Amino acid sequence: MAVPLRALLCPTQAPAHLLLRAPARLCLAGTQFQYLVVEKKGEKQNVGVIQLNHPKALNALCDGLMNEMNQALNDFEDDPHIGAIVITGSEKAFAAGADIKGDADQNFPGMLRGQFPCTLEQSLSGQEASHSSCEWIFSGQWL
Numbered sequence: 001m002a003v004p005l006r007a008l009l010c011p012t013q014a015p016a017h018l019l020l021r022a023p024a025r026l027c028l029a030g031t032q033f034q035y036l037v038v039e040k041k042g043e044k045q046n047v048g049v050i051q052l053n054h055p056k057a058l059n060a061l062c063d064g065l066m067n068e069m070n071q072a073l074n075d076f077e078d079d080p081h082i083g084a085i086v087i088t089g090s091e092k093a094f095a096a097g098a099d100i101k102g103d104a105d106q107n108f109p110g111m112l113r114g115q116f117p118c119t120l121e122q123s124l125s126g127q128e129a130s131h132s133s134c135e136w137i138f139s140g141q142w143l
């Protein structure tokens with residue numbers, strides 16, 4: 001099932017489980033993240049797992065988290081051994097949506113104008129048309 005990323009980032013439209021396609025590239029090792037836990041899993045270590053890790057704010061999507069997500073996604077897309085990317089949350093929450101406390105420059109009108117998903121969407125822009133070898137799996141439920 002291919003779903004536009006904008007739909008994923010809009011809680012009113014996003015279903016619980018989504019699949020998006022993106023091409024594979026090369027993965028950078030050893031990156032430390034503040035808001036994410038990033039691992040390779042599976043027998044062949046070919047599944048990239050990105051777990052949101054912003055527990056104090058129920059994984060709210062602050063700028064730092066979004067920037068790290070962008071980097072992690074790009075790293076996995078760049079890794080020729082990664083065949084699937086899973087994005088998951090924590091036991092209590094997948095994500096509480098946009099960070100309504102922390103992001104002074106991400107006010108609600110700004111989000112609605114479409115600025116919010118830009119960083120993540122940029123990493124995907126133009127890629128749907130190219131050859132895809134990597135599945136994106138979003139696991140969890142919006143609150």
Ligand SMILES: CC(C)=CC(=O)SCCNC(=O)CCNC(=O)[C@H](O)C(C)(C)COP(=O)(O)OP(=O)(O)OC[C@H]1O[C@@H](n2cnc3c(N)ncnc32)[C@H](O)[C@@H]1OP(=O)(O)O
Nearest residue numbers: 009010056057058060096097098099100101102111116143
């Ligand atoms: C993506 C785009 C374009 C738009 C959007 O996403 S709009 C939606 C934005 N999200 C929200 O409005 C959700 C706000 N949060 C809530 O309504 C509630 O927190 C809840 C219903 C999701 C969960 O309620 P619960 O009682 O289980 O937990 P809380 O005590 O309310 O929250 C725990 C802790 O997390 C902080 N928190 C929760 N959501 C956010 C958020 N979106 N941004 C920043 N921080 C958030 C909450 O303040 C609390 O922290 P403190 O204990 O420090 O107060």
